[in-house]
Amino acid sequence: MSSVAIGNKKGFGATLWDYLTTVDHKKLGNMYFFAGLLFFAIAGFEALLMRIQLMVPNNDFVSAGLFNELLTMHGTTMLFLAATPLLFGFMNAVVPLQIGARDVAFPFLNSLGFWLFFLGAVFLHLSFFMGGAPDAGWTSYASLSLYSPGHGIDFYVLGLQISGAGTLISGINFIVTIITMRAPGMTFMRMPLFTWTSLLSSALILFAFPPLTVGLFFMLVDRMFGANFFDHTMGGNTIIWEHLFWIFGHPEVYILVLPAFGLFSEIIPVFARKRLFGYSSMVFATILIGFLGFMVWAHHMFTTGLGPTANAIFAVATMAIGVPTGMKVFNWILTIWGGSVKVTVPMIYALGFIPSFVAGGVTGVMQATAPLDYQLHDSYFIVAHFHYVIVGGIVTAIFGATHFYWPIMFNRALNEKLGFVVFWIFFIGFHLTFFIQHFLGLMGMPRRVFTYQADQGWDLFNFISSIGAIMMGIGVLLLVINMLLSIKSKPLNTRDYWKDGRSLEWAIQTPVPFYNFKQTPLVRGYDPYWIEKQEGNKEGMTYAEPLGDIHMPNGSILPLIMSIGMFIAAFGALHHPDDVSWSVPVIIIGLGITVACMLTRSFKDDLGFHVHKEEVIAMEESLYGKGGNK
Amino acid sequence: MDLNTKFTPQSWPDHAEQATMEGKNKFVGIWIFICSDIVLFASVFATYLSLKDKGPAGMDITAAELLGLPLAFVMTMLLLTSSLTSVYAMYHMKNYNAKGVIIWMAITVLLGLGFLGLEISEFYEYTVHEGFGFTHSAFSSSFYVLVGTHGLHVVIGLVWITGLIIRNIKRGLNLYTAPKFFAASIYWHFIDVVWVFIFTVVYLMGVLG
Numbered sequence: 001m002s003s004v005a006i007g008n009k010k011g012f013g014a015t016l017w018d019y020l021t022t023v024d025h026k027k028l029g030n031m032y033f034f035a036g037l038l039f040f041a042i043a044g045f046e047a048l049l050m051r052i053q054l055m056v057p058n059n060d061f062v063s064a065g066l067f068n069e070l071l072t073m074h075g076t077t078m079l080f081l082a083a084t085p086l087l088f089g090f091m092n093a094v095v096p097l098q099i100g101a102r103d104v105a106f107p108f109l110n111s112l113g114f115w116l117f118f119l120g121a122v123f124l125h126l127s128f129f130m131g132g133a134p135d136a137g138w139t140s141y142a143s144l145s146l147y148s149p150g151h152g153i154d155f156y157v158l159g160l161q162i163s164g165a166g167t168l169i170s171g172i173n174f175i176v177t178i179i180t181m182r183a184p185g186m187t188f189m190r191m192p193l194f195t196w197t198s199l200l201s202s203a204l205i206l207f208a209f210p211p212l213t214v215g216l217f218f219m220l221v222d223r224m225f226g227a228n229f230f231d232h233t234m235g236g237n238t239i240i241w242e243h244l245f246w247i248f249g250h251p252e253v254y255i256l257v258l259p260a261f262g263l264f265s266e267i268i269p270v271f272a273r274k275r276l277f278g279y280s281s282m283v284f285a286t287i288l289i290g291f292l293g294f295m296v297w298a299h300h301m302f303t304t305g306l307g308p309t310a311n312a313i314f315a316v317a318t319m320a321i322g323v324p325t326g327m328k329v330f331n332w333i334l335t336i337w338g339g340s341v342k343v344t345v346p347m348i349y350a351l352g353f354i355p356s357f358v359a360g361g362v363t364g365v366m367q368a369t370a371p372l373d374y375q376l377h378d379s380y381f382i383v384a385h386f387h388y389v390i391v392g393g394i395v396t397a398i399f400g401a402t403h404f405y406w407p408i409m410f411n412r413a414l415n416e417k418l419g420f421v422v423f424w425i426f427f428i429g430f431h432l433t434f435f436i437q438h439f440l441g442l443m444g445m446p447r448r449v450f451t452y453q454a455d456q457g458w459d460l461f462n463f464i465s466s467i468g469a470i471m472m473g474i475g476v477l478l479l480v481i482n483m484l485l486s487i488k489s490k491p492l493n494t495r496d497y498w499k500d501g502r503s504l505e506w507a508i509q510t511p512v513p514f515y516n517f518k519q520t521p522l523v524r525g526y527d528p529y530w531i532e533k534q535e536g537n538k539e540g541m542t543y544a545e546p547l548g549d550i551h552m553p554n555g556s557i558l559p560l561i562m563s564i565g566m567f568i569a570a571f572g573a574l575h576h577p578d579d580v581s582w583s584v585p586v587i588i589i590g591l592g593i594t595v596a597c598m599l600t601r602s603f604k605d606d607l608g609f610h611v612h613k614e615e616v617i618a619m620e621e622s623l624y625g626k627g628g629n630k
Numbered sequence: 631m632d633l634n635t636k637f638t639p640q641s642w643p644d645h646a647e648q649a650t651m652e653g654k655n656k657f658v659g660i661w662i663f664i665c666s667d668i669v670l671f672a673s674v675f676a677t678y679l680s681l682k683d684k685g686p687a688g689m690d691i692t693a694a695e696l697l698g699l700p701l702a703f704v705m706t707m708l709l710l711t712s713s714l715t716s717v718y719a720m721y722h723m724k725n726y727n728a729k730g731v732i733i734w735m736a737i738t739v740l741l742g743l744g745f746l747g748l749e750i751s752e753f754y755e756y757t758v759h760e761g762f763g764f765t766h767s768a769f770s771s772s773f774y775v776l777v778g779t780h781g782l783h784v785v786i787g788l789v790w791i792t793g794l795i796i797r798n799i800k801r802g803l804n805l806y807t808a809p810k811f812f813a814a815s816i817y818w819h820f821i822d823v824v825w826v827f828i829f830t831v832v833y834l835m836g837v838l839g
């Protein structure tokens with residue numbers, strides 16, 4: 001394995017095999033990105049169908065049953081299978097470069113995490129073709145889902161169980177990577193903000209996903225194996241599901257929004273050409289948000305009847321989260337303040353993000369007021385609120401970062417002009433869709449209804465909202481076209497594409513070789529690349545080691561086979577309540593495949609391989625011409 | 631990493647389990663994994679406590695009359711002792727005594743098997759003789775899932791340690807195998823700690839309160 005084929009065109013089969021077996025964080029990052037984009041498009045399409053249905057009163061574009069399936073799959077897909085993998089894509093692509101590592105701590109687990117997520121997602125989407133999708137909302141409250149006929153909820157439970165395991169594995173991997181693999185000199189308080197927020201987001205995954213796993217497992221055995229956790233006639237209690245789900249569900253919001261904060265904390269200093277204002281308070285605020293994120297889950301359950309004491313405590317805790325979030329907002333504004341601002345596409349997403357996200361935060365504090373929440377609960381006000389947070393906060397971050405990091409990920413640039421067009425169409429469409437929904441909610445329109453009667457004052461507002469949704473759809477379509485156009489554009493073969501890069505990922509020449517930095521860089525302060533540029537270092541970085549052999553991990557097909565084993569077992573479990581004879585054998589075969597792969601992995605030594613010094617030099621010359629990466 | 635490097639007890643590093651980057655990653659990784667497993671068990675414990683003694687109208691089985699302490703005491707002793715023997719194994723690992731590691735790990739597995747056997751016989755007793763099956767009531771479901779999740783962890787630990795013994799019985803210790811033994815022993819201690827909580831919450835509080 002020590003010889004390295006470089007620069008040669010590979011056949012389709014070899015390329016495919018390469019991607020199925022890869023453990024390279026950059027390739028896995030791209031795979032996460034495109035898988036996330038695929039599910040983002042599917043879930044967006046579902047949203048468009050819903051908005052078309054609600055465009056006019058008494059519409060019969062989709063049936064009530066299909067509408068329930070659409071709203072369930074839209075929410076589930078967007079949160080678990082679109083936003084999470086898109087952010088994991090950036091984490092994979094950027095974090096190891098930002099900390100100057102060769103790869104993540106557990107490259108094998110990184111690949112396993114991706115394949116579990118992907119096959120779990122595919123399993124969930126098979127429900128559309130195999131007798132109906134889940135239809136109890138993305139929260140899937142047990143009182144509804146326990147009695148939902150058909151296999152929809154079973155697909156939800158099993159699909160999320162598998163993809164959730166993948167997410168948990170990836171989370172553990174990133175925590176360990178950031179703790180142990182930092183380059184010399186990269187102390188915790190010199191870490192870029194995106195690395196910090198990735199660390200915190202992974203820590204939230206670590207503590208938030210087990211309750212979901214447990215809740216899903218209870219639902220699984222209740223529906224498929226006759227257990228009685230949620231069946232009140234047998235002594236069960238459906239409120240347990242609500243607690244477990246929201247102990248997971250609320251931190252999940254922060255799991256998604258913290259990396260988004262991190263991405264903007266990278267984008268804004270680059271284009272304001274100023275050090276991030278209040279770095280240590282940003283770190284502190286990130287940790288505080290992560291901690292408080294676990295203290296507030298019951299604000300989703302104010303109307304469940306936990307009593308005034310519980311409601312008051314959770315209301316106050318929820319309002320407290322506004323403080324660290326406000327710190328972050330002020331720090332971003334003060335970073336821009338007095339900077340020499342360059343308005344590029346990533347920057348304009350950042351500028352659009354700040355007011356949109358603040359609007360979502362303010363309505364959040366309104367709902368934290370428990371008595372008011374009794375009025376707002378289950379109305380369109382809630383829909384407007386969380387879309388302001390998720391689209392205004394997370395999706396703008398993903399789009400902005402797509403433009404920002406495209407040069408590092410693909411050695412191409414996205415078109416700036418088209419980028420601005422996309423931004424304005426999407427941004428106006430977003431506010432058109434959701435701003436007006438606040439008022440729909442205050443006027444009493446409940447969420448999750450498939451139609452409504454005319455002449456309640458809702459007709460015009462719903463129509464406007466649907467127009468906005470179509471604009472968002474056009475915006476996303478144009479963004480995809482922009483990505484496709486970039487394939488045709490010239491390779492950049494440059495470093496520091498935006499000219500004002502500050503952290504380590506900009507110090508590396510694109511295309512990034514599979515071993516990342518040929519010598520591990522020495523970090524001499526916060527914004528290490530900026531420091532080197534200020535001192536006129538032509539080589540990019542000061543290095544911590546001489547050029548030598550590089551140790552890299554081996555690729556493996558086992559993660560894919562392990563995930564396929566789980567995928568097969570899930571089909572067995574799915575059909576267990578149907579009294580078919582083959583369900584238990586299929587479960588055993590599927591799990592057997594997975595366990596066999598684990599044993600193979602344990603019994604076969606995997607020591608990785610070395611890229612020799614001469615091969616590194618040859619590779620650098622083939623990528624960057626004579627003299628290599630200077 | 632070179633597997634052929636020969637060590638003597640003198641040249642063997644103080645913290646062999648963390649002497650390489652991979653070892654350090656494994657060491658940190660198993661601790662991080664245990665953090666998430668703690669939350670998993672916490673969720674199941676909370677559910678058990680809220681569903682304890684709950685069942686369909688007229689159910690007459692309660693924890694106080696179902697559960698017995700003598701068997702649970704023997705199981706606790708077996709598992710606690712197995713934790714001690716895995717400490718002996720790690721003591722020999724630190725002193726570069728491969729034979730000691732294998733022997734004490736094997737004893738750990740035997741004690742773990744004893745625990746598992748008693749647990750299975752306990753479950754058999756409850757389901758067959760007491761009519762307290764998995765689908766009997768909310769109480770039975772939560773009892774079997776809580777104790778069973780721990781049992782599943784024991785099974786995984788046994789397969790893991792047995793695999794390590796079989797794989798390394800001939801080749802002994804080096805900087806590649808030491809972290810593997812160490813991670814397995816940390817995991818085994820964790821299982822033991824969880825059992826202490828199960829003994830307290832399910833058995834002691836079940837029988838006495």
